[in-house]
Amino acid sequence: MRRFAAAVALCVRAAPGVFVAHTVLALVTSTTPVASAWLMKLIIDHLVHRGAPGTLLALTGGLGTVGLVSAMLPQLLQYLRGELDREVGLRTQERLFTATGRQVGLGRFEDPHFLDRLRLAQPTAGMNPNDVVAGVLNVVRAALTMGGFVGSLFLLGPVMAGLLLLSGVPMFVGEIHLSRRRARMVWEIGPVERREFFYNDLLSNVQAAKEIRLFGTGGFLRGRMLAERRTANAAKRTMDRRDVAVQTGLAALAAAVSGTGLVWAGMAAQRGVLSIGDVTIFIAAIAGMQGALATVAGEIARSHQALELFGHYLAVTTAEPDLPVAPAPLPVAALRDGITLRDVWFRYSPQHPWVLRGVTLHIPRGRTLALVGLNGAGKSTLVKLLCRFYDPTKGTILWDGVDIREVDPAQLRRRIGAVFQDFMHYDMTATENIALGDLDALDDAPRLRSAARRAGVHDTLAALPQGYETLLSRTFFMTSDSEHGPLDGVALSGGQRQRLALARAFLRDRCDLMILDEPSAGLDAAAEHEVHSSLREHRRGRTSLLISHRLGTLRDADAIAVLDDGELVELGDHATLLDAAGRYAQLFALQASGYRDDGAGEPAGSAALTARERCS
Numbered sequence: 001m002r003r004f005a006a007a008v009a010l011c012v013r014a015a016p017g018v019f020v021a022h023t024v025l026a027l028v029t030s031t032t033p034v035a036s037a038w039l040m041k042l043i044i045d046h047l048v049h050r051g052a053p054g055t056l057l058a059l060t061g062g063l064g065t066v067g068l069v070s071a072m073l074p075q076l077l078q079y080l081r082g083e084l085d086r087e088v089g090l091r092t093q094e095r096l097f098t099a100t101g102r103q104v105g106l107g108r109f110e111d112p113h114f115l116d117r118l119r120l121a122q123p124t125a126g127m128n129p130n131d132v133v134a135g136v137l138n139v140v141r142a143a144l145t146m147g148g149f150v151g152s153l154f155l156l157g158p159v160m161a162g163l164l165l166l167s168g169v170p171m172f173v174g175e176i177h178l179s180r181r182r183a184r185m186v187w188e189i190g191p192v193e194r195r196e197f198f199y200n201d202l203l204s205n206v207q208a209a210k211e212i213r214l215f216g217t218g219g220f221l222r223g224r225m226l227a228e229r230r231t232a233n234a235a236k237r238t239m240d241r242r243d244v245a246v247q248t249g250l251a252a253l254a255a256a257v258s259g260t261g262l263v264w265a266g267m268a269a270q271r272g273v274l275s276i277g278d279v280t281i282f283i284a285a286i287a288g289m290q291g292a293l294a295t296v297a298g299e300i301a302r303s304h305q306a307l308e309l310f311g312h313y314l315a316v317t318t319a320e321p322d323l324p325v326a327p328a329p330l331p332v333a334a335l336r337d338g339i340t341l342r343d344v345w346f347r348y349s350p351q352h353p354w355v356l357r358g359v360t361l362h363i364p365r366g367r368t369l370a371l372v373g374l375n376g377a378g379k380s381t382l383v384k385l386l387c388r389f390y391d392p393t394k395g396t397i398l399w400d401g402v403d404i405r406e407v408d409p410a411q412l413r414r415r416i417g418a419v420f421q422d423f424m425h426y427d428m429t430a431t432e433n434i435a436l437g438d439l440d441a442l443d444d445a446p447r448l449r450s451a452a453r454r455a456g457v458h459d460t461l462a463a464l465p466q467g468y469e470t471l472l473s474r475t476f477f478m479t480s481d482s483e484h485g486p487l488d489g490v491a492l493s494g495g496q497r498q499r500l501a502l503a504r505a506f507l508r509d510r511c512d513l514m515i516l517d518e519p520s521a522g523l524d525a526a527a528e529h530e531v532h533s534s535l536r537e538h539r540r541g542r543t544s545l546l547i548s549h550r551l552g553t554l555r556d557a558d559a560i561a562v563l564d565d566g567e568l569v570e571l572g573d574h575a576t577l578l579d580a581a582g583r584y585a586q587l588f589a590l591q592a593s594g595y596r597d598d599g600a601g602e603p604a605g606s607a608a609l610t611a612r613e614r615c616s
């Protein structure tokens with residue numbers, strides 16, 4: 001009932017006028033079969049008893065009107081139902097994605113159960129709260145029709161009417177059983193269908209197309225996709241067979257009951273207990289009631305299934321935030337002192353190993369801290385904690401002494417600019433790709449251009465066919481030009497995309513903390529130099545966290561923190577760390593040896609003094 005009430009509320013809010021019109025018309029249509037059956041009986045009895053011609057005219061006129069109404073209403077109802085589906089679908093989609101957007105962190109997007117529910121809860125996957133309401137409305141309509149016929153039958157043969165009603169009981173039980181099993185099957189094959197979609201997406205995705213062609217993995221992936229489809233099909237086939245068995249049994253029962261009814265009516269007419277008109281309405285009533293019973297049972301089953309799907313929607317839209325939000329969050333003021341990590345321990349879940357182990361670190365305001373470490377050392381994880389995509393498992397992160405769990409996450413993030421290692425490229429125009437860093441700049445061309453200039457991508461963008469308005473994707477057409485037809489978008493190179501991501505981050509130049517996780521990994525040597533000079537300029541006097549495996553680009557950072565398997569093992573500036581002859585010095589010497597022209601690579605364990613002499 002709670003789910004049903006929520007579905008009705010959603011439909012009413014989405015399109016109140018259409019909802020009322022649809023409901024009223026649907027109820028009116030339920031009365032037409034009974035009305036025409038009675039009019040038919042009256043006409044036949046009238047003809048048999050040779051009644052007055054005026055009455056006959058009125059009765060036939062009435063029957064004609066009812067016929068006209070029942071011929072026209074279904075089309076109107078169908079249109080209203082379509083309109084309601086569209087409006088309710090739109091609102092459902094809006095509420096669903098507003099709710100997922102309210103999730104504070106990333107945890108839910110790594111929870112397969114949540115993702116299964118999210119898929120089932122989407123109108124595009126067939127879930128529409130209107131199905132729940134329309135189903136219940138159809139039940140009411142069929143029940144009204146049935147009520148009319150039951151009344152008629154009770155007048156003619158109460159025993160027969162009782163028998164017919166009783167035959168409805170196994171129908172309900174059977175249909176509800178089927179709908180329960182179907183809902184369970186839909187839930188069980190959810191992960192299978194999501195995997196199928198994953199392979200499907202891979203096989204139609206330009207990024208994956210290169211490797212798939214080169215490694216010749218198309219057949220393998222296609223096989224995997226089809227295997228998932230077969231698994232889903234097998235589950236559906238089992239369900240359909242069960243459906244056929246139950247429905248056939250129910251249909252046989254219905255036929256037996258109506259056959260018995262007809263035999264009884266024929267014999268009663270022979271004995272003179274029923275008139276010819278009575279027999280006519282009896283036949284219409286039996287057929288109408290059987291139809292209505294089947295409709296009621298079928299619609300109850302469908303509504304039950306729609307309610308189950310709507311349950312997933314409610315579960316997603318009312319899901320608790322994955323990270324707790326303070327009831328009265330503190331405002332996040334501009335950074336005055338700095339950001340502190342105090343004994344931070346983190347693992348992605350209790351089943352995962354520790355990724356950060358007791359990290360204590362201070363990033364003073366206006367300074368640049370560089371993070372160094374081998375692959376998997378925990379650098380990007382630390383960044384995600386700073387942005388509060390996850391909370392530390394133990395320990396705290398303080399923004400000017402305030403635990404970031406106490407502040408509004410959206411406010412905190414407005415104070416942070418970032419280029420992530422796995423930065424995004426959007427299949428949108430160049431303007432939009434940059435402006436997504438700060439939507440206030442969407443119509444501010446000088447700001448967008450200045451950010452692009454600093455990221456060294458302005459000349460590339462300005463030279464595109466439509467300049468900054470060029471679509472940076474080959475997946476869609478640009479808007480059609482009536483003379484030349486649809487225009488192709490443009491694909492940027494990897495390095496150009498990275499510069500675009502940098503421009504997006506530069507747009508937030510007023511932010512308090514700039515995080516750059518491998519900002520130049522895809523750039524050529526000249527571009528890297530250019531971008532790092534620009535970054536150095538941009539960082540001046542700002543608080544920043546810089547991650548790079550190219551240690552040469554970090555040497556002018558105010559401090560360098562070395563993470564090893566989640567532990568902070570060294571902290572100091574470039575010179576101090578080289579003198580310390582530890583992990584950093586080893587890594588630096590190893591990397592620098594690759595640039596020497598005597599061809600001798602520096603072995604990993606060599607003395608750091610040599611490294612300092614040669615590299616600093």
Ligand SMILES: Nc1ncnc2c1ncn2[C@@H]1O[C@H](COP(=O)(O)OP(=O)(O)OP(=O)(O)O)[C@@H](O)[C@H]1O
Pocket residue numbers: 110348352355373374375376377378379380381382421
């Ligand atoms: N979402 C996640 N769920 C579970 N484990 C994760 C997740 N993201 C990262 N990890 C694990 O956490 C560890 C640290 O990963 P992280 O990305 O922080 O390393 P990193 O130092 O940035 O490495 P790289 O230099 O390769 O970018 C790795 O062992 C990784 O497998």
